[in-house]
Amino acid sequence: MTAASEAPQTAAPRSRNPLSSRRPQGVGQQKGNRGIQIFLAVVALIWIFPVGYALLNSFRNYAYTAKHGYLSFGGFTLDNYRNAWQQADFSHTMLNSAYITIPAVLLTLFLSCCVAFVVSRFSFKFNLALLGMFTAANLLPPQALLIPVYRMFRAIQVPFWFSDSGTLLNSYWGLILVNVAFQTGFCAFVLSNYMKTLPRELYESAVVDGAGVLRQFFQLTLPLCRPPLAALATLEVTWIYNEFFWATVLLQSGDKFPVTSSINNLRGQFFTDNNLVAAGSVVIALPTLIIFFVLQKQFVAGLTLGATKG
Template structure:
């Protein structure tokens, strides 16, 4: 064998010898991607169809739809929103929902932070049991606790300046307490898992500097928990704002009902204007949609926390 035969063959004209070879593209990758995109598009359309259909129905006159059908096109008007706002008394019921939602969300997040901080930063025998005890409230259906909670609230006496009924029934405070009790466990579970990922060196340095436990909680932990708190705040506002079951059970006077109960005012005894109800539903959904879009970045950041950690 000659030395010339051991040399590599000459490269073809115009081809760089040092150019790395490209891996062959997997067969069917383009078709798979197209199938996934098509599937996601179909799911999105199916999911959005009821919402878009409700919005379209809220913008149409009932006389037109009753004559031409709901799948026709035309008869657009904004009168449904004006009538729904007047008949459902949204200006009053939305204030009632604010009186319930804002304190309930603030108390839920604060108490959850306290529980999560203790569970994440202190080791003791009942650590996991304490977290499970608070989380257990989310595992029981509200219907199973209806009678015990109602009787307990009826038996607890409070000053009349605190509640007009003299008990926790028919008061904003009772409804706030129920929402806080049922939502604290979930928030504590999420926040405790996040707080466990915080570096312990921060707290060791704080202890060396003489920082107390309260100072560690308020000046170190809470500022670092802004992303998960924003995500939980978005979820809690949506859940508590849309809550209807406990409001129906614990509130007995119509002037204290939240906005979710206003749709009953749009239903007639013998006739129901579905377009009017659709307009009322859109009005009720607007506050939660606005809050979600305002906190969208924080919400997504809170959901993806820890996604890149091994």
């Protein structure tokens, strides 16, 4: 026998399958994703439970829940919504909220577009300082400005056709101006970041075609900003519609209070019908929910556009 045949034959090394090495990692990743999904589902249920519980009790009779408890099931009726609409005078207070919310949202978005266009398209010395001045209104709590704003509005004299009191107090325009002042900074900040992502070649082409600054703003910039404007409109309607702090400070007559004040009309002197209050809360929340679902597509698009642009 030769030396070659007497040499021990070693087994060839087994090739490692790359798929087998990745399999445990993939399984672990799937388990991690499943855990995240379960966690998010639990958090969503916890978040939705109070709203669903209030919605359920808004259709239940108070006498039934007082006898069987709120954890029971039954006693369904529509009388809570009928009584809430009459006692809270929603037909009047919702009109008051519309008088305040619609002009405030429109003015806020228009002024924010003007500020954002100047800050994002023109370079000058106080560019960032101007944006910071508008954004600074969101850094102070409204309670800190309560007394100065009240005294200022009481001192400003306006015609009686503009306000019944002769000042900005007890006037819809006072609430509109306060909401515009506090919300313009946030909207200008969001819109300026979005306008900076628009290609400058579009504006250079517009200048070559003879378009001035106003034409660039109204015919070029505003149409391209529809998604963020829809997203901001949804947020601003929700914030201004639900705002009640400045209404209690600047309004003095009950016939001008917004719809958020109607909940106090549903409270009894000796006890509170929680089912009636729940029905009133659902009625108050309906306009903002309708606006959100109508503008849902534009709202999501406005939040995601420009997120991946460097």
